[in-house]
Amino acid sequence: MAIEFAHSPLLTFAAGLAVVVLLLVVLDLPAFVGLTIAAFTVGLVNAVFVPDFAMADAASRTATAFGDNMAGIGIPILMAAIIGKSMLESGSAQRIVRGFQSLVGKGNSDLALWGSSSVLAIPVFFDSVFYLMAPLARSMRARVGKNYALYLVVVGAGAATTHVFVPPTPGPLAVANEIDVDLGITILVGVATAIPAAIVGGLVYGRWINARLDIPLRDAMGTTTEELEERAERETSNLPGVLESIMPIVLAIGLVGSATAVDAFDEWYPVLETVQPVVAFLGDKNVALTIAAMAAAVTYLRWTGLSRSVWEDELTEALKSGGNIAAITAMGGAFGALLRASSIGTYIADGLQEFGIGLLVTAWLIAAIVRIAQGSATAAMLTAAGIMAPLAGQLDVSAAYLVMVIGAGGNICSWYNDSGFWLVKEIGGLTQAETLKTWTALTTVISVTGLVTVLLLSSVLPLA
Incomplete structure (x- = not known):
């Protein structure tokens, strides 16, 4: 039986904050374990203060929220793990990085990553952009030998600003619909707002924190630091071509973007309704990233000389890494969902x-x-x-x-x-x-x- 108490949502938040800091910061438990316990704890506090929230719900709602989050990010993260490992170890990411540097100069690598992330995030969810751009940031760090904090910040800034300011990304699109404001004006104002925010957040803050925080490369996404550094030293002639290297990104962005475009314009162009079912399938992020992963994996096999059995083992290792990332990410979302259940x-x-x-x-x-x-x-x-x-x-x-x-x-x-x-x-x-x-x-x-x-x-x- 829940107890009526006016400040219970704040108590729930305080309890969740205290537990997650204790478990993850003080005791340094594995992130998934700490977040799971924190979510259960928030659920138990909800059972005391929230009407119609039983003690058993602390477990069942955590599991349900975890499953819902995994349904949304599970396949994309696992496929992103294959894309990341394949692009990094085949040399594709390194080839794209060198292409960026030839266009803007080695000293402006952050501008190339910032601009690419900003544009890609218009038709695509933030998480998908980060999946695709993170290998480039890691390869850029291996190539330049420094500035990893800057490269991650500019990638995050470009994707995050577009994600919250510029329709047709779902957040601002839903808000514009709720407030009933003209979409064209919203897009123009969104671009005008996003550009300064991305510049200040990505380039200004990114360069400021980079001068004060040296983040080393660590093993991640199934690829070791040594492997990244080896790819950075290869001759360009021993790397995949630009078109083959960038194909996974083009496929993912193109397929997801096509679905967004058809949804946005089929009202004005009824002929698009005939292709909408096909585009909706191929443009679903689960399918699009699977297709992109297969393209990246084929390039990985072609340019590394691995046997089929070793190649399969390497992809399995990438999936293991991706599974851990997906589990942590989904449980972080479940922790937030239990906080939301308190009506805070x-x-x-x-x-x-x-x-x-x-x-x-x-x-x-x-x-x-x-x-x-x-x-x-x-x-x-x-x-x-x-x-x-x-x-x-x-x-x-x-x-x-x-x-x-x-x-x-x-x-x-x-x-x-x-x-x-x-x-x-x-x-x-x-x-x-x-x-x-x-x-x-x-x-x-x-x-x-x-x-x-x-x-x-x-x-x-x-x-x-």
């Missing part, structure tokens, strides 16, 4: 409505605090959108700016209760402290910069 998002949002703050700042605060408390950027954005939508008519500026501040708030402070935190940590080969200093800090910089950009833009160009 609604509790915080209702409390903030009582303060007399401007609507744009209020929307940012609601999304930001909900995001920090329960982990999911999309859930935070939709919570804030549902609360602010009836108030949009009171704005003196375009409601597109409201979409942007909600996206900015929802991006802030990705930490232990966000599956994205664990994704970046595990695929990047980082420690928890390094992830907090790079990824968590980056998402916060993007959030604050996005808010400031919107406040400045809306005062100069209200579009109302």
Whole structure:
């Protein structure tokens, strides 16, 4: 029987925070084990304070949330592990890195990664972009011999800013639909907001933290540091060609992007409805990344001279690594889901409505605090959108700016209760402290910069 208590959501959050810090930081338990225990603990606290949440639900809801998260990221992460290992060990990633450097110069490698990540994230989910770009960041570090913190930050900045500001990515698209604002205006304002946020977060903060944090290459994604460094020293003639090297990325982005494009334009071009079922199948991220993984694996076999049996064993090793990453990422999402079950998002949002703050700042605060408390950027954005939508008519500026501040708030402070935190940590080969200093800090910089950009833009160009 649950006990009615006004502050129970905050107690649930405090209990979850205390347990996860104790287990993961103080006791240094394996991430999956620590997150599982933390999720169970939050569930038990919910059983005390949340109506209709039984003690048995602490276990069953954790397992269900873990399964739901695994359904969303399991296949993509496993296929990304094959893509990463294949591209790194075949030399494909190194060949792409050298192509970037020939275009922009060795001293501007961060610009190449930043721009590529930003553009790729428009039609594709953040996690898919990071899966594909992380091997390039690792190969760039092996090639240059330094700047790994910078390369990871610029990849994360490009993908994260587009993810929360620019439709047709799902978060801002759903918020724009909830608030009922013109999509074309939202896209233009989103681009205008995303560019400064990506520059400040990726290039400015990335270079600042890189000068203060030297992150070494570690074994990750089934590939050792020694193997990466060996590929970095190869002659270009002994590496796959540019087209073959980049094919996995082209396939993944092209297939997923085609599905996004058909969904966006079939209303205006009915002929697209005839191909929609096929495109929807091929453009599903599970299928698209599987096709991309097969292309990468074939190149791996062609350029390493491995026997079929050894090649199969190597891919199996990659899948083992990917399975660990998927499990940690899914359980991080489950921990956040148990926090959400306490209704902490609604509790915080209702409390903030009582303060007399401007609507744009209020929307940012609601999304930001909900995001920090329960982990999911999309859930935070939709919570804030549902609360602010009836108030949009009171704005003196375009409601597109409201979409942007909600996206900015929802991006802030990705930490232990966000599956994205664990994704970046595990695929990047980082420690928890390094992830907090790079990824968590980056998402916060993007959030604050996005808010400031919107406040400045809306005062100069209200579009109302």
